[in-house]
Amino acid sequence: MDNLKEINYGEAIYEGCYQEMENDDSVFVYGLGVDDTKGHYGTSKDLHKVFGAKRNFDIPLSEDAMTGIGIGAALGGLKPIYVHQRMDFLLLCMNQLVNMAAKLRYMSSGVHSVPLVVRAAIGRSWGQGAQHSQAFHSYFMHVPGIKVVAPTTPHDAKGCLIASIRDKNPVIFVEHRMLYSNVGYVPEELYEVEFGKGRVLIEGTDITLVGVSYTVTDCIRASLALKEIGISAEVIDPVSLSPIDYELIRKSANKTKKVLVVDNGWLTCGFAAEVIADLGINCKDLDLDRMGYLESPCPTTRVLEDGFYPSPESVAIKANTMCGGDSNWKPENISRKEINSFKGPF
Amino acid sequence: MKKFDVKKAYSLFYLIRKSEEKIIELYDTDKIKSPVHLSIGQEPVAVGVSLALDKKDIIFSNYRGHAHYLAREGNLKEMWAELYGKVAGSSRGKAGSMHLSDWSVNFMTTSAIVATAVPEAVGYAYSQKYQNNEGVVICYHGDGAVDEGVYWESINFASLHQLPILFVCENNKYAIYTHQDKRMLGDSIVSRANSFGLKSFRVDGIRTEDFFNAANDSINNIKNNSGPILLECMTSRWRDHVGPGEDRHINFRSDKELNDAITNDDLKNLESLINKEDVVTIQKDIDSQINDAIKYSEDSSFPGTKEITDNVYG
Numbered sequence A: 001m002d003n004l005k006e007i008n009y010g011e012a013i014y015e016g017c018y019q020e021m022e023n024d025d026s027v028f029v030y031g032l033g034v035d036d037t038k039g040h041y042g043t044s045k046d047l048h049k050v051f052g053a054k055r056n057f058d059i060p061l062s063e064d065a066m067t068g069i070g071i072g073a074a075l076g077g078l079k080p081i082y083v084h085q086r087m088d089f090l091l092l093c094m095n096q097l098v099n100m101a102a103k104l105r106y107m108s109s110g111v112h113s114v115p116l117v118v119r120a121a122i123g124r125s126w127g128q129g130a131q132h133s134q135a136f137h138s139y140f141m142h143v144p145g146i147k148v149v150a151p152t153t154p155h156d157a158k159g160c161l162i163a164s165i166r167d168k169n170p171v172i173f174v175e176h177r178m179l180y181s182n183v184g185y186v187p188e189e190l191y192e193v194e195f196g197k198g199r200v201l202i203e204g205t206d207i208t209l210v211g212v213s214y215t216v217t218d219c220i221r222a223s224l225a226l227k228e229i230g231i232s233a234e235v236i237d238p239v240s241l242s243p244i245d246y247e248l249i250r251k252s253a254n255k256t257k258k259v260l261v262v263d264n265g266w267l268t269c270g271f272a273a274e275v276i277a278d279l280g281i282n283c284k285d286l287d288l289d290r291m292g293y294l295e296s297p298c299p300t301t302r303v304l305e306d307g308f309y310p311s312p313e314s315v316a317i318k319a320n321t322m323c324g325g326d327s328n329w330k331p332e333n334i335s336r337k338e339i340n341s342f343k344g345p346f
Numbered sequence B: 001m002k003k004f005d006v007k008k009a010y011s012l013f014y015l016i017r018k019s020e021e022k023i024i025e026l027y028d029t030d031k032i033k034s035p036v037h038l039s040i041g042q043e044p045v046a047v048g049v050s051l052a053l054d055k056k057d058i059i060f061s062n063y064r065g066h067a068h069y070l071a072r073e074g075n076l077k078e079m080w081a082e083l084y085g086k087v088a089g090s091s092r093g094k095a096g097s098m099h100l101s102d103w104s105v106n107f108m109t110t111s112a113i114v115a116t117a118v119p120e121a122v123g124y125a126y127s128q129k130y131q132n133n134e135g136v137v138i139c140y141h142g143d144g145a146v147d148e149g150v151y152w153e154s155i156n157f158a159s160l161h162q163l164p165i166l167f168v169c170e171n172n173k174y175a176i177y178t179h180q181d182k183r184m185l186g187d188s189i190v191s192r193a194n195s196f197g198l199k200s201f202r203v204d205g206i207r208t209e210d211f212f213n214a215a216n217d218s219i220n221n222i223k224n225n226s227g228p229i230l231l232e233c234m235t236s237r238w239r240d241h242v243g244p245g246e247d248r249h250i251n252f253r254s255d256k257e258l259n260d261a262i263t264n265d266d267l268k269n270l271e272s273l274i275n276k277e278d279v280v281t282i283q284k285d286i287d288s289q290i291n292d293a294i295k296y297s298e299d300s301s302f303p304g305t306k307e308i309t310d311n312v313y314g
């Protein structure tokens, strides 16, 4: 294992991007502030100093056109990576992503490809409010012609980014802000994490927990609390949201017979609905449930915000109930240091 | 610098006019089962601009694109087969009239959503500069497209990065039936574009040669690193916005406006500049090409339904 090193999620994205830029001259990065001293959580820091300004550049606040410009550059043989500080801003890009990026291959009967990567930061920390916290992965999962990935671990962040850059299709790459400091072992070399392949992160026999991006960490923490009371929860990280690794989830469901999907988004027409529909159609005699954002915009004040999102506690409580446990049971307070230590400023 | 080739201009113009007249003639048979936006009346712009282009230049068109495609000397048979929704079509029936494309002549798949392919054209120009490629990008769009925010975002970026792109605004004064006066204060597309640092010119001609001269100068300047240029090409749409019909009954413009444009038809002018024998030969040749293309389309088969989900992903 001497080619492994321990780095965090943000560093893993930087490393994957850097190495693939070295490997392929057609890769370039653009977005608001990508070449400032912060370099989007360090993920694009100083890339222009190494690769030149045409390969890592700041842009006007023109999300709509800048998406089309990335698509056009991709049509011209380049591999653009468009970085967004918040996924909320992608709503200004929808026409380009849905009407153009997703369809140009189809409308040209396979003559053209759009190898565009759109990196979008999602998520809470504290106080991000209704317009700086949303995750729209489900919107994009709805669109044929677009792929969606939401890696949770540093290993998958690097491998998914490289796979996304090399993929011929437009890819929405979802990265949760509270994952950037997550540390893990990452191979030093270039490697790809395959689309459409999920992972069992913790094996278990009593119930299956499926998370999305940051809620995978909620599921892991919940499973540790559940273990204390004798419940063995299997935790699945789907990694790739479009395509979804249904086989992996079905296999686990058939083993545990109970599945709780914990989305990092609203429930209606979302990832959880999709997974549960698949399980309902393809498996028998399952107990199914789901959690996600409450059906409201995200409130700003911390006490409401905490209730709005799933948490390790709320996941553990629901899972315990599904396993026939006491509905008054509560796990000991489960610390989330990345949230607790967060102090802003944004 | 290229010279204006009257014969070639006439022949392309005639090809476009006759092809679209054939569409009108056949439309009632409902063999073209999708919308068509005809360019009749606007041919001088497409022909003039195309004659100034090289093989390496890249065209981004829009849903009103037959003239752009045929002036680019695209494949007539494949275009017709595409209109017919057949496998022999340039996109096996998945594009149709509104998304016509053919990469063998650098004619990019395009958009039916107004102004939506404009940033793609700019992005393509970025890739040309990035890779030091020859070839200027031509971005055709209507006067309605400049109402969209994305248009100006795109213009700003093209200008900021001094990209090799020529914007060709085909100003037929209308977005469907809505006059430019109802959509913006003042008649100011050129001055707006100029304020973004883009060199912009209005071409008030009715003659193909005027559009050719403007495009030829512009392309030449762009090749000599002038940065992007916009040509506002004043023109006139003779038929309805969409479909094969006329639109006089809708009363959104005066008869005189339309009659004047028709009286000034440059097809007749170009014809008068060529000797009679050549005219006859060109017409005969093109008429038979069109008939062949239609027969070819009729004879070609429809795609099988298993093709529906092909090419969603690569």
Ligand SMILES: Cc1ncc(C[n+]2csc(CCOP(=O)(O)OP(=O)(O)O)c2C)c(N)n1
Residues within 6 Å of the ligand: B064, B112, B113, B114, B141, B142, B143, B144, B145, B146, B170, B172, B174, B175, B176, B241
């Ligand atoms: C974003 C968008 N809004 C509205 C429409 C409906 N629409 C189709 S063509 C058109 C007029 C566009 O006018 P212009 O750009 O001048 O082009 P022209 O049709 O005159 O060639 C409109 C409003 C559309 N296709 N896309």
Ligand SMILES: [Mg+2]
Residues within 6 Å of the ligand: B142, B143, B144, B170, B171, B172, B173, B174, B175, B176
């Ligand atoms: Mg118009």
